[in-house]
Amino acid sequence: MNEEGIKFGGFIQDIIEEDIASNRYGGRVHTRFPPEPNGYLHIGHSKAICIDFGLAEANGGLCNLRFDDTNPSTEDVEYVESIMEDIRWLGFDWDDRLYYASDYFDQLYEYALQLIRKGLAYVCDLSAEEIREYRGTLTEPGRNSPYRDRSVDENLDLFERMRKGEFPDGSRTLRAKIDMASPNIVMRDPVLYRILRVPHHRTGDKWCIYPTYDYAHPLSDAIEGITHSLCTLEFEEHRPFYDWLLEVLEIPQPPKQIEFARLNLTYTLTSKRRLRRLVEDGYVSGWDDPRMPTLRGLRRRGYTPESIRTLCERVGVAKANSVVDYAFLEHCLREDLNKRALRAMVVLRPLKVVITNYPEGQVEEFETENNPEDPSAGTRKVPFSREIYIERDDFMEDPPKKFFRLAPGREVRLKSAYYITCQEVVKDPSTGEIVELRCTYDPESRGGMTPDGRRVRGTIHWVSAAHSHKAEVRLYDHLFLTEDPEEGGDFIANLNPNSLEVLTDCRIELALAEASVGDRFQFLRHGYFVVDPDSTEDRLVFNRTVSLRDTWQKIKDKS
């Protein structure tokens, strides 16, 4: 159950409850998260992680981390470490239950021998192309391999020699003997082992034959005592083989595979190949570019693991393919950050304001809350002086109807400070650009309120010119212009040319100067920001994680 009282896990939780009630696994619940170490984890994986770890935890069970490392030609240790780091970051823990499918290569080999002895597996000399030809098509049955009826002894001998490296790569395979006419193509004598002379990142050159996923996965589950093997929809047609294997091998209390729909988000790509293209062709700065949907990218962008977990819980678990609104993730993020992020005043595009009736050289300090949502976050002092910076967007020379900010002759409140009224607009005589505003303040409005109780609609943020630091701020937007990045067939064409805007002349209030990498803040009236690792001793760099909801923008858009 989550905070809304909604059950997490949908139909899978129902199945688990039934199994507990019927004592199917002696009341045990044991899942596993089985990543292949051939890439970085992305937002899509987080749903599987939340389901695998979350459902085990919710039912008093355990979840193993198991690297599905059965294909050394695409895998690498480099990914093992990053995957573990990302899972921990999300907040899940596998304790001492870290496994690798490769841990079971010996046992898997023994099981293969058993299959051969039972007459349920054979060594096939067909080439990859021939196997494909013999397999038939979606509508036509396949044909039996001419090697299908070899004797048990011959198969045993050949398989042994495959293992010893007597045959070249790809020359032979071990196949299950099931049914070449099955309407389910997976059941048409699937390949169990292939010859591959590639050193494995864990077993080195001990093996030159490697098990396929179809063969290794059910058995790895069985060996670990997994009860519920949760995976995505595309493995549904593999389930008959999963069950077949465990049955013919007479595995007691066989685990059950249950499939659910993967998480898709609008404006987001999760295909490994495509993400790689973005990185390799330089469309983003790397796998941790803040615009990437990888967990390292989201982390650098400032997303909280809690927000991602919340999204996964709220999105639910079902079997219908779906695409979740990216706005839903942003909602979860804002909700989390709103409660936790300290507030700060930062002027992104500075416009100088001179308060003409404020004594030169005078400095006052105003107290302001660190987080209005959390009184325990306390308050801080912000220095105020005669020259300040405000946001260029907070001034309009000829404002439209509902503009509540500064304009000639208009009064606004400077957050936690004074009311000021714009008396004069100073422009660069050659360009016409507004370079400075000359305003007056009302000494009676100290702290942001006047004795006469006069109403001021607009409150804007500011920073004292002499008491602020320069900083760089990177504004991010969706990486793609279209909800479906694949729209039109070419995702590169849908890239958002303005997904990154770098602002180098921002002014941050003093309190921010001591922030360190990874610290998150709410810049008042702008959004949530995080300190980027590119920051240096004398120059902080912030990434905009997500903007605040902007109803002014909507009002503007309407008119």
Added chain:
RNA sequence: UGGGGCGUAGCCAAGCGGUAAGGCACGGGACUUUGGAUCCUGGAUGCGCAGGUUCGAAUCCUGCCGCCCCAGCCA
């Protein structure tokens, strides 16, 4: 054209024969020293379509339609 799966508001998603939860998004309004947050408030006479069973169907039956997945010695 074989097999498997799925179709409840713009997007997720409850519901499991008794008369359509909830969230996001969107629209009103209140409040507000963040045009933030918060709080009210609005939306399916309808559950892919068509028949049927039943006093009663999103829920059961039949037929149709649409979308997704499968022909790697990838996972």
